[in-house]
Amino acid sequence: xxxxxxxxxxxxxxxxxxxxxxxxxxxxxxxxxxxxxxxxxxxxxxxxxxxxxxxxxxxxxxxxxxxxxxxxxxxxxxxxxxxxxxxxxxxxxxxxxxxxxxxxxxxxxxxxxxxxxxxxxxxxxxxxxxxxxxxxxxxxxxxxxxxxxxxxxxxxxxxxxxxxxxxxxxxxxxxxxxxxxxxxxxxxxxxxxxxxxxxxxxxxxxxxxxxxxxxxxxxxxxxxxxxxxxxxxxxxxxxxxxxxxxxxxxxxxxxxxxxxxxxxxxxxxxxxxxxxxxxxxxxxxxxxxxxxxxxxxxxxxxxxxxxxxxxxxxxxxxxxxxxxxxxxxxxxxxxxxxxxxxxxxxxxxxxxxxxxxxxxxxxxxxxxxxxxxxxxxxxxxxxxxxxxxxxxxxxxxxxxxxxxxxxxxxxxxxxxxxxxxxxxxxxxxxxxxxxxxxxxxxxxxxxxxxxxxxxxxxxxxxxxxxxxxxxxxxxxxxxxxxxxxxxxxxxxxxxxxxxxxxxxxxxxxxxxxxxxxxxxxxxxxxxxxxxxxxxxxxxxxxxxxxxxxxxxxxxxxxxxxxxxxxxxxxxxxxxxxxxxxxxxxxxxxxxxxxxxxxxxxx
Amino acid sequence: xxxxxxxxxxxxxxxxxxxxxxxxxxxxxxxxxxxxxxxxxxxxxxxxxxxxxxxxxxxxxxxxxxxxxxxxxxxxxxxxxxxxxxxxxxxxxxxxxxxxxxxxxxxxxxxxxxxxxxxxxxxxxxxxxxxxxxxxxxxxxxxxxxxxxxxxxxxxxxxxxxxxxxxxxxxxxxxxxxxxxxxxxxxxxxxxxxxxxxxxxxxxxxxxxxxxxxxxxxxxxxxxxxxxxxxxxxxxxxxxxxxxxxxxxxxxxxxxxxxxxxxxxxxxxxxxxxxxxxxxxxxxxxxxxxxxx
Numbered sequence: 001x002x003x004x005x006x007x008x009x010x011x012x013x014x015x016x017x018x019x020x021x022x023x024x025x026x027x028x029x030x031x032x033x034x035x036x037x038x039x040x041x042x043x044x045x046x047x048x049x050x051x052x053x054x055x056x057x058x059x060x061x062x063x064x065x066x067x068x069x070x071x072x073x074x075x076x077x078x079x080x081x082x083x084x085x086x087x088x089x090x091x092x093x094x095x096x097x098x099x100x101x102x103x104x105x106x107x108x109x110x111x112x113x114x115x116x117x118x119x120x121x122x123x124x125x126x127x128x129x130x131x132x133x134x135x136x137x138x139x140x141x142x143x144x145x146x147x148x149x150x151x152x153x154x155x156x157x158x159x160x161x162x163x164x165x166x167x168x169x170x171x172x173x174x175x176x177x178x179x180x181x182x183x184x185x186x187x188x189x190x191x192x193x194x195x196x197x198x199x200x201x202x203x204x205x206x207x208x209x210x211x212x213x214x215x216x217x218x219x220x221x222x223x224x225x226x227x228x229x230x231x232x233x234x235x236x237x238x239x240x241x242x243x244x245x246x247x248x249x250x251x252x253x254x255x256x257x258x259x260x261x262x263x264x265x266x267x268x269x270x271x272x273x274x275x276x277x278x279x280x281x282x283x284x285x286x287x288x289x290x291x292x293x294x295x296x297x298x299x300x301x302x303x304x305x306x307x308x309x310x311x312x313x314x315x316x317x318x319x320x321x322x323x324x325x326x327x328x329x330x331x332x333x334x335x336x337x338x339x340x341x342x343x344x345x346x347x348x349x350x351x352x353x354x355x356x357x358x359x360x361x362x363x364x365x366x367x368x369x370x371x372x373x374x375x376x377x378x379x380x381x382x383x384x385x386x387x388x389x390x391x392x393x394x395x396x397x398x399x400x401x402x403x404x405x406x407x408x409x410x411x412x413x414x415x416x417x418x419x420x421x422x423x424x425x426x427x428x429x430x431x432x433x434x435x436x437x438x439x440x441x442x443x444x445x446x447x448x449x450x451x452x453x454x455x456x457x458x459x460x461x462x463x464x465x466x467x468x469x470x471x472x473x474x475x476x477x478x479x480x481x482x483x484x485x486x487x488x489x490x491x492x493x494x495x496x497x498x499x500x501x502x503x504x505x506x507x508x509x510x511x512x513x514x515x516x517x518x519x520x521x522x523x524x525x526x527x528x529x530x531x532x533x534x535x536x537x538x539x540x541x542x543x544x545x546x547x548x549x550x551x552x553x554x555x556x557x558x559x560x561x562x563x564x565x566x567x568x569x570x571x572x573x574x575x576x577x578x579x580x581x582x583x584x585x586x587x588x589x590x591x592x593x594x595x596x597x598x599x600x601x602x
Numbered sequence: 603x604x605x606x607x608x609x610x611x612x613x614x615x616x617x618x619x620x621x622x623x624x625x626x627x628x629x630x631x632x633x634x635x636x637x638x639x640x641x642x643x644x645x646x647x648x649x650x651x652x653x654x655x656x657x658x659x660x661x662x663x664x665x666x667x668x669x670x671x672x673x674x675x676x677x678x679x680x681x682x683x684x685x686x687x688x689x690x691x692x693x694x695x696x697x698x699x700x701x702x703x704x705x706x707x708x709x710x711x712x713x714x715x716x717x718x719x720x721x722x723x724x725x726x727x728x729x730x731x732x733x734x735x736x737x738x739x740x741x742x743x744x745x746x747x748x749x750x751x752x753x754x755x756x757x758x759x760x761x762x763x764x765x766x767x768x769x770x771x772x773x774x775x776x777x778x779x780x781x782x783x784x785x786x787x788x789x790x791x792x793x794x795x796x797x798x799x800x801x802x803x804x805x806x807x808x809x810x811x812x813x814x815x816x817x818x819x820x821x822x823x824x825x826x827x828x829x830x831x832x833x834x835x836x837x838x839x840x841x842x843x844x845x846x847x848x849x850x851x852x853x854x855x856x857x858x859x860x861x862x863x864x865x866x867x868x869x870x871x872x873x874x875x876x877x878x879x880x881x882x883x884x885x886x887x888x889x890x891x892x893x894x895x
Contacts, residue, residue, distance in 0.1 A: 027823040027836055033692035033786040033815055035828040035835050037850050040788065042837065045846035 067585045085187030086180040087122040088173040092194035094164030099304040107212040111193040119147045133169030134160040136534045160536040162505035167200040174202040215559040216245035216301040219308025233284040243269035244558040249298035284318035312549035320344040327370035332476035336485040381461040382492035387469035397430030407442030418480045428468035462492040502551035515544035605709040647671040682777030683715035683722040690760035691830035692786040696812025703874040704782045705751045727765035728758040759830040760787045766794040776802040792861035799865025
C-alpha cells in the first residue's frame with residue numbers, strides 16, 4: 001500500500017475523530033435559578049452503584065482496548081526500531097534442528113512454519129530476507145517484499161550434519177539490515193529461529209524465537225578403524241555408542257565394510273552409559289566402513305536425532321612393504337619373504353649390489369642381505385642381514401662351531417614370542433657388540449644376533465644381523481623362521497599404521513585437476529575449482545581413487561531445549577512509531593475522560 | 603395593567619390580615635391596638651373630602667343633615683405591612699414566572715393591608731433594598747401599586763441579609779414583614795429571618811417555587827448558567843445528581859422554614875403553576891375571615 005495513501009487515511013480518520021469529538025462534546029446551555037445548589041448536590045452525590053462513572057469508565061476502557069488492538073495488530077510494536085524497514089530471518093539449520101519433537105515434526109519443520117508466518121506479516125509493510133545459519137552462513141532468500149518468493153528456497157531446505165555458525169549468520173543479517181538502512185541506524189529487525197542460545201550482539205534489534213524442547217537420543221560417540229600391526233591384512237573397527245538419556249535404552253549396531261557386515265549386534269544401555277564395541281575385518285584392499293544404529297528405543301521416550309546414528313571410516317589399502325632381497329640363492333629366506341602377504345620382494349644377486357646406490361635403494365622399505373654387504377657409501381635405513389661378511393655393517397668376531405644359544409633377548413620385538421631353546425646351529429660368526437646394540441641371541445658371552453638402532457641427521461636407521469647362515473641351522477625348518485623374518489622386517493621398517501579417523505565436518509575437500517569428485521551417495525559433485533569449501537554432510541566421499549570419510553561423531557551430545565536470549569549493541573532511543581501512536585491515543589482518551597468529568601474533578 | 607383582577611379582589615375582600623398586637627405602629631389602622639384600653643373614642647366630625655376613606659363617613663349624620671362628614675376618633679394605632687418582594691434574577695424562572703406570582707401576592711398583601719387602613723409599603727430587594735413604594739393606605743392607592751409593580755423586573759443577585767439591615771435602618775417601626783421570594787440562595791435567609799424576628803417584626807414568608815426548582819427535568823451534558831450571577835458549571839446530569847439536588851434544596855427550605863417558625867413567623871409554600879385563587883388562598887391561609895362590617 002502506498003505510503004501517501006496510508007497518510008491520507010490516517011489524516012482523514014483523525015479529522016473524523018476530531019469532528020465527532022467537537023460535535024458530541026459541546027454541552028447544552030441551561031439557565032437555572034442558582035448554580036450553588038447544583039454544586040452542593042455534586043459534592044454530596046455519591047454514585048450508589050458507581051453508575052455515574054461506571055459507564056463512562058467502561059466506555060473509556062473499551063476505547064483504550066480497541067485502540068490498543070488496532071495499534072498492535074497493525075503496527076506490531078516491539079522493542080527497538082520496530083517492524084519498519086527490513087526484516088532478516090536467521091534460520092538455524094544445524095544438526096540439532098533435525099531432532100524430532102514430541103508434538104510431531106522436526107524442529108526445522110516448526111521453524112519453517114514460523115518463517116512463513118513472519119514472511120506474511122513483515123512483507124505487508126516492509127521487506128524480508130532469510131539467512132541460512134548452517135555450517136557456513138549464507139543468504140537463503142535475498143531481500144524481497146513478496147512473500148511468494150519464499151517457496152522455492154524453502155522447498156529444498158534441509159539441515160546440515162554439523163553445527164550451525166549462528167554468530168556468522170547474525171553478523172551477516174546485521175550487515176544486510178544496516179546496508180538496507182542506508183548505513184544509518186538500522187531500521188528493521190533480525191528474527192532468530194534457533195535451538196541454541198544467542199550470544200552475538202548486533203546493532204539491529206533481535207527477536208529470538210526459541211525452537212525445540214528437551215529430547216533424548218542414543219548416538220555414536222566415536223568410530224574409527226586401523227590395521228592390526230601384527231596381523232597383515234587385518235584391521236579393527238572400534239565404535240562407541242552412548243545413551244544421552246537418563247533412562248535406559250537399546251540399539252541395534254551394524255558395522256559394514258561396503259556390503260559386508262562386520263558387526264551386527266543389539267546392545268542394552270543404561271542411562272548415560274557408553275558401550276564400546278569392536279569389529280574385525282580382513283582385507284588388504286581399502287575398507288570403506290559405515291556404522292549405523294537402528295531400532296533405537298529409550299524407555300518412556302524416543303530417539304529424536306537421526307544424524308548421530310551414522311558414522312563413517314576408511315581403512316586405506318594395505319601398502320606392501322617393498323623389500324630388496326640380495327642373495328645368491330637362499331631358499332629359506334626367500335620362502336619366508338614370499339610367504340609374507342604384505343611384501344613385494346625384488347631379488348638380486350650379490351653382484352647386482354655393485355650398481356646400487358643409496359637413491360636406488362630408497363625405493364625399498366627394507367634390504368635383506370644374505371651373505372652380502374652394501375657397497376661402500378651406499379646406505380639404507382632398514383637392513384636385515386643373514387650370514388654377514390666381514391665388510392658388512394657390523395664388526396665380526398671368530399667363527400663359532402656348534403654354538404649353543406644361551407641367551408635370548410625375549411623382550412625385543414624381533415624375537416618376541418619365539419623360542420630358541422631347541423634351535424641348533426652348526427656354526428655362527430660372533431658379532432662384535434657396539435655400544436647401544438641389543439643382543440638378540442647370545443652364545444656364552446658372544447653375540448650371534450644383534451639389533452642396532454642409530455639416529456643421525458639423515459634420520460633413524462635400524463639394523464638386524466643374524467650371525468649364522470640359514471643353511472647352518474635347523475631354525476629354518478620351523479614355523480618360527482618366517483615369523484623371525486617378518487618381525488625383523490617389521491622392526492627395521494617400523495611402518496606404524498596411523499589410525500585413520502574420519503575428517504571433521506566443516507572442513508574443505510579438494511579434488512585436483514582431473515580427479516572426479518563424488519558425494520556420499522555416489523553422485524558426482526561439480527565443485528568450482530574442484531573445491532568444496534565446507535563439507536556439511538557426513539558420509540564417504542571419493543576423490544579420484546581415494547575414499548575420505550567425513551563424520552560428526554565428535555559433535556554427538558545430549559539435545560537441549562531452545563534457549564532464549566539476545567544481546568544488543570545499542571538500543572533505540574525512541575520507542576517504535578506504533579507505540580508512540582498508541583501512547584498518544586491513550587493520552588488523548590484520558591484527556592477526553594478528564595474533561596468529560598470536569599465537573600466532578602472540580 | 604392591574605395586577606389583581608376583579609375576582610382576586612373579591613376574594614381578598616373576604617380576607618383580612620391578622621397582625622399580632624405587638625406589631626403595630628402609631629397611625630390609625632384596622633387592627634386592635636394594645637393601647638385601646640387607654641380609650642379610643644369618637645372625638646368629632648369633619649367634612650368629607652374626596653380621597654378620604656368612605657368607611658369613616660358617618661351615614662347617620664348624612665341622613666340627618668345630608669352632608670358627608672367623617673367620624674374622627676381618638677388616634678388608633680395601625681400596622682405597617684412591609685411587603686418585601688424578591689426581584690433577583692431567579693425570580694424570572696418558571697412558567698408562569700415566579701415574579702408574576704410574587705407581584706400578585708405582593709399586591710394582594712398590600713391590598714388587604716390598605717383595606718384595613720394599614721400602611722403598606724412594597725419594598726423590592728435584590729442584593730439590597732431597591733426603591734420602595736410610598737406608603738399605601740387607601741384603596742385609591744391600588745393603581746399606584748399596579749403601576750409600581752409593573753415597573754419591577756427581575757435580575758441581579760440576592761442578598762437578603764443586607765436587605766433586612768437596610769429595612770431596619772430605614773423603617774425601624776415594627777410591623778408585618780411579608781417576604782415573597784423563591785429563597786433560591788443557599789445562605790442568608792435563615793439568619794435574616796431570625797433578625798426580623800429579633801427586631802420585633804411579625805414574619806410571614808411566602809416561598810414561591812416553580813417546577814424547575816422542585817423537580818428539574820434535565821439530562822445529558824449541560825452547561826448551567828446561574829440566573830443571578832451568571833456563574834457557569836458544566837455537568838453531566840444523571841438521576842443521582844438530580845436526587846442530590848432535590849435533597850439539597852429541600853434541606854435549605856427546611857432550614858428556612860425552621861428559622862421562620864423560630865422567629866414566630868409563618869411559612870407558606872406556593873407553587874406558581876397553581877391557579878391565582880389557590881395561590882392567594884394559600885398565601886393567606888389561617889387568616890381570620892372578614893367580620894361583618
